[in-house]
Amino acid sequence: MALGQPQAKPERLRTSLISQVGSQVFRLAVSIGIGGWTARYLGPEQLGTLSYVAALVGVLSPLGSLGVKGSLAILLCEEPPRPGLVATAFWIELVGTAVIALxxxxxxxxxxxxxLAGLMGLAVLGNLFSSAEVFEVELLNRQQGTRVAKARLAETVAGAGASIVALLSRAPLVAFGGVQTVAMVAQAVVLTGFANGYRLSTTLREVSWPTAHVLLKRGWPLLLAGLSVMLYVKSDQVMLEWLRGPEDVGQYSVAVKAAESLYFLPVILTATFLPRIGRGSGDFHTSSALRRLYRSAWTLGVGMALTTSEVLSPLIPVVFGSEFHAAQDAMIWLGLASFAVSTGTASSSWLQRAGLEKVSAARTAAGCVANILLNLTLIPRYGFHGAAIATCISYGLATFAVMAVWSEETRANVLKLAFPFQLGGQDDR
Known part of the structure; x- marks a missing residue:
């Protein structure tokens, strides 16, 4: 299962990036079309119930992964790779997902x-199949982003097909909970096939306890970071359900769905650059890969903010129906949050490279706490608009504030993150 580490060829990196973006653009188009149709069919209240279950399971999902996906990405950059690395990560995720079910x-x-019970069960089943995403990490490390794009395409097509069947048959709400499960099964099958055709029996034999120890040791800060991220990404909808009801959840879920439709861009950008950053110096002045990543993420963040507030917002009543017109007002705040999402995703790669996973955990935990406190203050008074304001503020705090006060090293790096176009390396001419 261990493979030699490929050299990072610029043309292969470019092809990997373009193929993944193309796949996600197609996925976005399908999501908008099917999502709008589904929202019109279900209405704000039923859509709110469906979104509440997805948010609740999403909040718990990092406990299932135990942070191994993030630690796997950086450990794959080591030479020589540890024995049974991918197989061990896969089985850790499987066991963790079983715990989530309990x-x-x-x-x-x-x-x-x-x-609700049926929706929760289907969501857990989908999470079980999502364990195959560890193979996606390996494929990206091998610079085979085209294969990852094909797996995501299979997920999109399967999910869209299941949605269309449910909509045309006028299926009950619980049937829509199975849509994501069908999609994750399709993705798992394709990823497993591309990643050397792994089988459960084969991977189980290759599990290494010493490797598991390293994965979990490197992964627990990422687990806390992931849990914190999911808490302040998904807790809004959980708290809206508890404090205001499914109607507000439905409105907010549409706004979040529109805003988060662009979040794949910084994720793909960072995942594609990570192997090069992992093998580089990790210093902004000497690592051209890190400079390119920070500058690309900064520019992308500005573009995402403008697109969310100026382009996606007017499209909400057009795509999802006039019942969701009120969701437009939340898009301004969610658009501003997009800049922090893009730059924060990029800086996470530097934190991993520098072995500062604890900082990742600390900054996302701080953002999580801020988001929950702000939600408790703003949601009772402003409803889902308050949730959007809380998200914007907490994202900004998580991305910049903690790194600015943690240490001199992180403070210097966050300045480069905020102002990446200053002269900083040999290629700046």
Whole structure:
């Protein structure tokens, strides 16, 4: 399973990036079309219930991954690679997902609603198949982004097909909970096939306990970071359900869906650059890859902010229906948050390269706490608009504030992140 580390060829990097972006653009187009149709069919209240379950499971999902996906990405850059690295990460995620299923049992019981229980069960099943995403990390490390794009295409097509069947048959709400499960099954099948045809029995034999120890040791700060991220990405919808009801959840979920439709861009950008940064010096002045990443992420963040507030906002009532007109007002704040998302995603790669996963955990935990406190203050008074304001402020704090006060090293780096176009390297002419 261990493979030699490929050399980072610029043309291969470019092809990998373009193919992934192309796949996600197609996915975005399908998501907008199918998502709008689904929203019109379900209406704000039923859509709010569906979104609430997805948010609740999303909040818990980092506990299933145990941070191994992030630690795997950086450990794959080491020479020589550790034995059984990918197989061990895969089985850690499988076991973690089983634990999530147990955690959700009290929520399903407390709801006393068979529809909610069914939606939660289907969501957990989808998370189980998402464990195959560790193979995506390996493929990206091998600069085979085209294969990753094909897996995401399979996920998109399968999910769209399942949605269309549910919509045309006028299926009940619980059927829409299975759409994401079908999509994740399709992605898992394709990823497993591309990643040397892994089988459960084969991967189990290759599990290495010493490797598991290293993965978990490097991954626990990323687990905390991921949990914090999901808390302040998804807790808004959970808290809206508890404090205001499914109607507000439905409105907010549409605004978030539109804003987050662009979030794949910084993720792909960073994942594509990570192998080169991992093998570089990690210094802004001497690493051309890090400079290119920071500058690209900064420019992308500005573009995402403008696109969200000026382009996507007017499209909400057109795509999702006039019932969701109120969701437009939240897009200004969610657009401003996009800049912090883009730059924050890029800086995470430097933190991993520098072995500062604890800083990742600290800054996202700080953002999470700020978001929850702001939600408690703003949601009762402003509803989902307050949730959008809380998201914007907390993203900014998470991306810049903690790094600015943590140490001299992180403070210097966050200045480069905020002002990446200053002269800083040999290629700046």
């Amino acid at each position: 955690v959700l049992v009290p929520f399903a019981w407390a709801a006393r609603d068979p529809v």
